[in-house]
Amino acid sequence: PSSTEHRASVTVLGLGLMGTALAAALLKAGHDTTVWNRTASKTGPLAAQGATPAETAAEAITASPLVIVCLTTNDNVRGLLEAESDALAGRTVVNLTNGTPAQARELADWAAEHGITYIDGGIMAVPQMIATPAAYILYSGTDEEAYETHRPTLAALADTKWVGKDPGAAALYDLSLLTGMYGMVMGVAQAYALIGSGGVPAREFAPLLKDWVNAMTDGLVPGMAEALDSGQHLTDVSSLAVNQAALPNFLTAYAQQGLRDDLFRPLQDLLDRSIDEGYAADGLSRLVTLLKKD
Ligand code: FVH
Secondary structure (H helix, E strand, O other): OOOOOOOOOEEEEOOOHHHHHHHHHHHHOOOOEEEEOOOHHHHHHHHHOOOEEOOOHHHHHHOOOEEEEOOOOHHHHHHHHHHOHHHHOOOEEEEOOOOOHHHHHHHHHHHHHOOOEEEEEEEEOOHHHOOOOOOEEEEEOOOHHHHHHHHHHHOOOOEEEEOOOOOOHHHHHHHHHHHHHHHHHHHHHHHHHHHHHOOOOHHHHHHHHHHHHHHHHHHHHHHHHHHHHHOOOEOOOOOHHHHHHHHHHHHHHHHHOOOOOOOOHHHHHHHHHHHHOOOOOEOOHHHHHOOOOO
């Protein structure tokens, strides 16, 4: 930063792969960054980049008005925050740990009872993407003003996206987006297993798979949204009937090629159910409506 620019102080608790990337981005943007990790040795590389390592979590917390937490689970976060509630009072906690909407709301309620401002976040990036244009972080919480106050600091990590005053909203968006990713992971894993069973090197197949998945995503994601929001599921693209008729070919081929079919059997069940319930002429968007519990 220029000598006239002020960069707020910030504390990062939890220096795993992600916490380390977050702290490094803050340092690079010129923030005074205090870091703490349960296993103290992980502060070393960040100290070499200019961070201030704290010996205790309380010492780290009292160094900054903004405390960013990134631990393995929200149970870990709850344990740490409860132990440090006195030091945290009057400060803002931004929790970037993966968790459920209900956990985020519980943490927000607990924080409010202890005079702590709580903002929940969902990181849409891997550590290597932090502070690159491809990364963004979702935020939600009851105190939007606090978010706006700290947004200039948070912007050093990734693009910021506010998703509302329900503290659980960021986790809901985060888990929904990651659900799409894990679905893709399952599909890509099965595709590599199948092509590999025929002796085709993964590297040779990769460009075909990437382009195919991208092309399908480009059409399917907005197309499904249109059908879902309009309630019009009839298709001129690919009916549930034709998909249901084709899926046994996949399951049979997996077995014949010496592969497991566990990942895709649930899709056959869902397609079968869609036909049983009379949706043969509808498109794949209809499956979304069949995922609700009765
Ligand atoms: N890595 C990624 O790509 C994803 C991207 C999206 C967001 N996730 C979530 O971020 C959280 C942290 O993930 P991580 O990759 O940094 O995880 P680790 O490298 O395994 O580091 C975990 C840190 O948590 C500390 N920790 C665990 N339990 C406790 C505890 N009870 N008290 C205090 N700290 C705790 C751990 O400390 P240590 O083992 O080094 O002492 C690490 O600092 C996670 O929610 C992802 O889902 C990452």
